[in-house]
Amino acid sequence: MKYAAPSSVEEATSLLSSSPSAQVFAGATDIVPQIHGGRQAPEVLVDLKKIDELVSLTSDDKKWTVGAATPTVELTENQAFSQEFPGISEAAGLIGSDQIQSRSSLGGNLCNGSPAADSVPAMMVNGTRALIAGPKGNRLVDVSEVVTGPGQTCLDSDEFVVEFEIDRAPSLTGDAYLRMIPRTEMDIAVVGAGARVTLAEDGTIAAAALALGAVAPTVVRVTAAEEALIGTTADEDTLAVVAAAASAVCNPIDDKRGTIAYREQVAGVLAKRAVLIAMERAQQRNGDV
Amino acid sequence: MAITEENPGYKWVGTRPIRPDGLDKVTGKAQFGADLTLPGMLFGKVVRSPHAHARILSIDTSAAESMLGVKAVITGSDFPDLVANGAHPMAIDVSHNAIARDKVLYEGHVVAAVAATTRELAEAAAKAVEVSYEVLPHVLTVDEAMADNAPLLHEGMITKGVDPAPDQPSNIASRIVHERGDLEQGFGEAEVVVEREFTTKPVHQGYIEPHAAVADANSDGRANIWCSSQGHFQMRADTASVLGVSQGTLKVTAAEIGGGFGGKTVIYLEPIAVRLSQRAGRPVKLVMDRDEVFRATGPTSGTRIKVKMGVSNDGKLTAAEVWMAFEAGAYAGSPVGAAGMTVIAAYDIPHFLVEGYDVVCNKPRVAAYRAPGAPMAAFAVESVLDELARSIGMDPIDLRLANAAVEGTQASYGPKFPRIGFVETLEAIKEHPNYTAELGPNQGRGVAAGFWFNAGMNSSATVHINENGTATVVTGSPDIGGSRQSMALMAAEELGIPYESIKPVVADTETVGFTDVTGGSRVTLATGAAVVDACRIVIEDLRARAAKTWDVEVDQVEWVDGQAQHVDGSQPPLSLDALAAKSGRTGGPISANASLNARGVGAAFSTQVCDVEVDPETGVTRVVRYLTAQDAGRAISPDYVEGQMQGGVVQGIGWGLNEEYVHDQNGNMENPSFLDYRMPVASDLPMIECCIVEVPNPAHPYGVRGVGEVGIVPPMAALGNAIKDATGVRLTDLPMTPIKVLEALNEQSD
């Protein structure tokens, strides 16, 4: 096994194109356990952390840009970011432990392709886009389209994610992420729920997004719930519809971490709770963008 | 808070100094099982069965043997046939568990092993060993194993303890019974009878340090073994038996141990490492992965337990009927015997019948785990007691007080209790503010109690007085729970010198007298008594030397505060330093040995109260408050006593809420890692508050009872009772995961 540490996107791209079994990594918190467990055996490991733009967190009037290999601890420690996207920030803050978070990245969390990846529902409800680089140039892909199945992405073997773009959140917008694990940390989501709402001036919901993790082969959007929320104040009846819609989109498996029935029921519960937290945050974020 | 009967005015016993092994451990200097490296050392790797139950048709080692750098490959045929030798059945089981012969009985069962110059090569060679199997149908639980026409693990297993003996073999190794009085009469006298059935899953001891052993065989047949275990004399005996050699040919050195909890009282790697070393002519190191630890070592039994108990309106227990079946894993020897003895031992019940079955199944052979057998039994009985208290509207502590065993009570398993402190632990909980603290929404409170015998057994100690008046205290008890500190504290108290002047060490099998395993909460009691005896012999010697120096009779000399004093003060005192410095002129070096079989074991009791909060929509249970009261007899080292009390509770919380083995249809374990075998993490737990109760054990010089085990007995029932209090649902199936809690809540609201 060889280790390579390119310092530019171009260098990384040509490394990937030249050796078919090369694989990128950022924090290596997924890939190293996979190599140890015999589930991966790449010939060349390409370290993305030496490329400047992959380890950065910046914003302008229009958007935030998060380097794909930026340690997720940045997302919890950057005050401006975590005030604007508390949901992404709290999802990032749930990944493993302090030690893990000082290595782990959004790019790795997404491209590892786990349906339980904590940051993905939170990124998705915020309309996050991934900038993908490859020998044929760059392309911008919605995060919801990157993962195509457990452990599978739409990336070619010589492509990788350079950065994520997240549009600045308008005022009266709030997001939230909740996950259910049997313990309090160091566990994998049995159900995860990310929500975002934007309120109209009258306090009703003008836009809503809801995504669930760990309940289907990939993270799923709950469009029926999103539609039901529009124009409401997320009253009890609407939340019951949200919960039912969330349970309905689940297509989970019975496994050592949870049963189908449990995941379906709790998906509804977390969906409801995430929407309520997002609502509360939206009410508090009034005009201070 | 310590409840002290009398203030004995000790100077060292009962204090909280810095632990003697602390610095080495925090600086990384301590040598654990996997840390030793010898010149020329090879790395071994074990080949394990992928099947839960299969016949070994052939093993082809030729490909592995021909690999460059592979120095030895062994299989079961490299070990003596103990069946043909007419060995004791238990010795045969130990041997066959260490390495399979004609059949593999669980996934992870050892079938072969290799030694090579690098770890990677050893792994490749292990993969190159070709084993062909005839897969057999398997049984994983007591229900499957006891079913009619169940596939048999051992074709010749005839149930023991049944009269007349069955004429057909089965998976039931033995039956135990304890009975007294007349059940029908007892239940007739009851106002309320509650009957419930419980199941528990196998759980692993979960020690952080995986098993590891290094062996270095000499060409004359002798061999040295370094390993992390709870008893290197036991390792020596079992390894010698598997290898078919005399114990005297093996020397075992105890490494520092990173947790055992009972699971390191058995051999796994040691005989394999010795045989590989003999074949290769070089030292060999074997270290397990966590995956191997889960698949092939420990755990304790999964069980099914039925309990029926009756109570009168005034809270007197009238009768108890208990039926239990315990998984033994692949070979006979579950802790159902101890479960049967402990299940109702805390209570004075006139009429009872306790019946237990030891059942083999296709899982790893169970090993001891903290109060083996008692926790599952207590989960069942203490849950039923909670139901009884509810049904007659009595406080759960009062119900237990009304029936608690006291000095003189005839224990359900036979003997009369000497002085015990059960009532004191119940009262300590009842009087504590936690017992009446206000509960929040969705919170509930549960109480449970537990009993454990503790053990005595054999121990040895040597005390050397060094030339400068400091002392070395040598024992054969591997220190898994702070025993070195306790030995040093007792020696300091006896000799009257500072704790810091005493160096407690754990010596190898050739340097100290025979000592049984560190288990049964016995070390502070038994090895401690040996240390005290040795110190007292030393003091006799010191007094005699002072008498000689002063030319007076020995009875004119007292040993006070680390010095010899003349009873009438007519001589200037002689300190230990001074006597040590002159020892060459007064009879030579000062040192003494003591060996004993400890009598007067003091039984341990624990009462615990916990508060939980249950999320009614997700079924997640969080422990919000936890208090444990335990009779330590005397807390020699209160820090370590509290550590043991807390450790037991924490393991019990894991057992109660989340820990379980998950197997697929083929009998393969699906969760052999700490990610999915969910032991509690620190953030899952509140501070476990401790209340050390001290009702001294009259048979020990410092009143010690064992403290290591009983703490794990009550938690599962305390949690179940608290969940019932919070939600109204009674869970009878461990672990009480969010999934099961939510299912029960759904059923309740239907």
Ligand SMILES: Cc1cc2nc3c(=O)[nH]c(=O)nc-3n(C[C@H](O)[C@H](O)[C@H](O)COP(=O)(O)OP(=O)(O)OC[C@H]3O[C@@H](n4cnc5c(N)ncnc54)[C@H](O)[C@@H]3O)c2cc1C
């Ligand atoms: C102890 C522990 C606890 C954990 N807890 C959690 C948890 O609570 N929640 C959770 O979601 N995860 C958890 N994880 C998993 C892991 O930490 C996260 O998924 C993390 O975000 C992965 O990031 P990484 O940078 O370390 O990924 P890496 O291991 O570096 O990469 C993961 C995969 O993504 C690919 N990849 C990485 N970067 C890119 C890129 N820029 N473009 C294309 N492909 C890329 C790699 O090739 C690899 O296949 C845990 C892991 C451990 C070891």
